[in-house]
Amino acid sequence: MTLPSSARVVIIGGGVIGCSVAYHLAKQGWTDIVLLERKQLTSGTTWHAAGLIAQLRATKNMTKLAKYSQELYGDLEAETGVATGFKRCGSITVALTDERLEEISRQAAMARSFGVEAEPISPSEVKARYEHLNIEGVTGGVYLPLDGQGDPANIAHALAKGARQNGALVKEGVLVTAIQKEDRRVIGVSWKDKTGETGQIACEHVVNCGGMWGHGIGRMAGVNVPLHSCEHFYIVTEAIPGLTQMPVLRVPDECAYYKEDAGKMLLGAFEPVSKPWTLDIPKEFEFDQLPEDFDHFEPILENAVTRMPMLAEAGIHTFFNGPESFTPDDAYHLGLAPELDNFWVAAGFNSIGIQSAGGAGQALAQWMDAGEKPFDLGDVDISRMQPFQGNRTYLFERSKETLGLLYADHFPYLQKKTARGVRRTPFHKHLLDRGAVMGELAGWERANWFARADQEPAYEYSWQRQNFFDNVREEHMAVRQNVGMYDMSSFGKIRVQGRAAEAFLNFVGGGDYSVPVGKIVYTQFLNARAGIEADVTVTRLGEFDYLVVTPAATRLADQTWMERIARARDFDVVITDMTAAEGVLAVMGPRSRELLQAVSPNDFSNETNPFGTAQEIEIGMGLARAHRVTYVGELGWEIYVSADMAGHVFETLAEAGEQFGMRLCGMHMMDTCRVEKGFRHFGHDITAEDHVMEAGLGFAVKKDKPDYMGRDAIRAKQDEGLQMRLLQFKLTDPEPLLYHAEPILRDGEIVSYLTSGAYGHFEGAAMGMGYVPCQGETLADVLASSYEIDVAGTRVKAEVSSKPFYDPTSERVKV
Structure with a gap:
């Protein structure tokens, strides 16, 4: 067989996804593209797909990709002469x-x-x-x-022909048998054809489009591709x-x-x-x-x-x-693998591969060509997958459920039932014994709410007020009016250490990290467009030692992002995941200082431990570190304790808390409180494509720093003015509920949608946030309009604010 000895990119897999990636890379102007298919094009899953081609997906960007697929398939026949069978039948x-x-x-x-x-x-x-x-x-x-609907096989063949017409080499009957690596890069692939001939192709990139073979292809390269x-x-x-x-x-x-x-x-x-x-x-x-x-x-x-x-x-x-392949969360895998710097994945399409292939291929090609995502792809980015999710037993058990989830009722807060209990915090048993109802995120079992003694500790799902609504209200009011405690151990804890740690963080983040030991900086890590790659707190633990705390779901993605920049820019730092090493209990509410003072000889006063600082403390008979920060908008501390002493510290706080009426709380409470306070949620309110200033977080950026990621985009935005503003909304009717993606109407016209929503129990109404276009307008102009939120087709009037409805001056967190 005649195959080149080198290529810019080798694409493994000739289903509709691989053909789309080849087509779009060729359209991007790439040359030396080689697609290798082990048997014949479409012979895995594509050939027997049903060919349903819908536009609407769960998020704006996924919908944009699906709409692009439709437009592409409508034009492919004219371009390639291959009938795609695409028709808009509704x-x-x-x-x-x-x-x-x-x-x-x-x-x-x-x-x-x-x-x-x-x-x-x-x-x-x-x-x-x-x-x-x-x-x-x-x-x-x-x-x-x-x-x-369309003809799946013909769509793939049309994409393959389009790729060939633009210079790509598509070869059938060629099995990839091995992948060669040096350090963190793929350098080539070995192949064997159907006659037994073998060879190698040196390459700059590999794309795993192997469909249900994608897991095994990933294993060849040491890359985790969880699908079954x-x-x-x-x-x-x-x-x-x-x-x-x-x-x-x-x-x-x-x-x-x-x-x-x-x-x-x-x-x-x-x-x-x-x-x-x-x-x-x-x-x-x-x-x-x-x-x-x-x-x-x-x-x-x-x-x-x-x-x-x-x-x-x-x-x-x-x-x-x-057979069709399914992923643990029913979202497909796209993007650059965390384990390597030139190994890409487009696989695991959960029975929506035909409608997704055009958009996914285009997005991946743009990402590969530019070296950065064209827009936020967090829903499908392969780096969201945790290493344990490649476990065979886990995948087998979870796949029993994920196929059916496509047509299940997609209730708010719906929890998966299979493959549970893999990752547990040090407080897991303590919380279960006290009525915790667990949810799961990135494999972590997390207490979402607490059942009363006479209540079944389980979800009863609905689009209306669910069975935990009053429980969360009581937890919410305990934090607002007294004291509550909840487990934050699942949040990512990444240590950045070394003589260059300060300089490195000052480059990747918008804040100023040249601060005294013990200082906590709330900040964002920015990309070149000043989009938000991560929303974190950074605590200086020592001269050459920082702790970055990041959301549980994005820990791997955030760590990988930092490591790639450190290597590319030659920063001498060591970046280590410490998440499982420490348990974290958040003690929040007006009486949190009293509770901590009852179990520790340390001083928690404003003079010794002001907001935004951390101190080493004794607690009970153990040791811990108290960070004075909050994600619920109240006076409070996050208590970091090594895993070996976590149980003791929990028992100490729980016992002392009885005299204060302390209530155990869950993640749902944290969400309802943060919505009232206008705190952003990464992945919803702020993403890689949301400019940090338009997100209302310009205060966290030290704009006069000499050099940092996103600096030029910050300066450009200062000159050109904001195009969008992230605002907070509160319904005037206390009954309807908000979740996310509800349309925002300004003066009767749809202008945007809510990025997140929850019920504000203290404020007494559902609340949410969303971006509103504002080009050429003052803030006063934007706020002067009349706003409504479309809740399942019913327009509900809403108040609007650029500041938090709850405690807009943050007096409560600093008392």
Whole structure:
């Protein structure tokens, strides 16, 4: 076989994703692109995909990528001569319960704020658009007229042809057998073709587009790519007389979707408990099916025959079972692997690979070409995955659930049920014994709320007030009016040490870290556009020793980002994850000083321990470090204690807290309090594409520093003025609830959406934050307008403020 001895990039995998990456890199002007497919293009999962192509996703950027895919597929045929079968037939999602109707109504409102056409429709209107549907029990629906469907294999072949037309080399029948590395870089791949010939290609980049083989390909390079294949079932009927083009239909309450295709009907399922297949896929696998399991599919079919009566008369032409790969959180993997500096991943597309491939390929190509993300991709960035999530047993257990989550009720605060209990803080048993109801984030078990003695310690999900609403209100008011304690151990703790530590932090962060030992700096790490890469506190523990505290979910991403800059800029620092070494208890509220004084001989007064400082303390019979900071907007301390003494310190505080009426609190309380205080949440209110000044965090940037990441973008924004402002909103009606992505209306017109929301129990209403366009306007102009929030299609008036509604001058944290 004729293959080059070197290439700029080797793409492994010839499904729709690999073909899209090759196509978009070629469009970016890259040359020496080689795509290697072990068998034939599309022969893994792409060939048997259902080909549903929707626009709306859960976030604005994911929706933008899905919309781009549609536009691309509509144009590919003219460019390449390969018919993609793409047609905008529309889609309908129907609800069979009031809760599901609330969900899809909120989705329709969100769609409007993202620029996606979506129309709520009544049961009779559903019937008018889908005559074959039995609407008994249907409570409503949503119609998206621009959704569509396409031919998955032909879309991939069109992308491959487009890549070839722009100079890429696409080779089938070539298996990658090994990946060579030096230090943190891939330097080449070894291959073997179907005749037995072998060879090597030296390369500057590798992209893992291996689909369900992606986990194993990652292992070759020492890269963690957590995904697992599951069996995915659908049937195709015999031809049905008179059946014409219909919208794609989804009935998530019955776990089913329907697609008309060439006069036949395809019925597919995303059942609640799925069947994991294997990580050890047979080497000969190519265009293969898995054994039929009609018993597994039968409950779906029984409901479908009732819902679509014509299926009772139609013969089954095909019963299909094929594998697809699913990730632990149902979001695909995209981006630069944390373990290496030139190994990229685009895999694990959770049965939405066709609708995602165009946008994902474009975004990855732009990222590879520019060396930085084109916009915020935190939802899918491979660096969000924790190392343990590559564990085979974990993946097998979690994959039983993730397939079905696509059509599950997406209730607020929904917790995954499988593969739980992997990461536990030192206080885990203490909290469970006292009624903690655990949630999971990045594998960490975290107390989200505390059940009363007469209450089942479990979630009862709803779009309305859930069973923990009053519990969280009581926890919230304890922190506002008395004292509460909660576990913050899961937050990332990264030590930055070395003679260059101060200079390094002054370069990557917007703050000033040339501070005395014991000083805490609230700050942001910035990229070149002054977007926010991380929202952290930095504590100087010693002359050459800093502690960076970051959100639990982004610890690996933040550490990797810092390490790459340190290497690139030759900063002599050591960066170490210390998260599991210390437990952290947050003691917050007006009486927190009294409680700490009762268990420690140290001085917690403003004179000795002012806000924004840390001190070593004795506590009970142990030792700890007290950081005077807050994420709830009250007087309080975060108590850092080594894991060996954590249990003792908890017991000491819990026992002493009884005389103060101290209440144990959870993460939901922390969120409701921070929303009242206007504190930003990373990943929602602030991201890599949000300018730090437009986020209202310019106060944390020391703009006169001589050199730091984002300096030029800061200066440019000072000159040009703000384009957006992050504002806080409070509903005037105390009943509706806010979560995120609800449209913001200014003077009757949709201008944006809420980046986050929660109920402000002290303020007595739901609250949220969101960016509002403000180019050429003063702050007074922006605040003078009338604002409403669209809650599931109902407009609710809202107060607006640029300052926190609660304690706007922060007097309470500094008393």
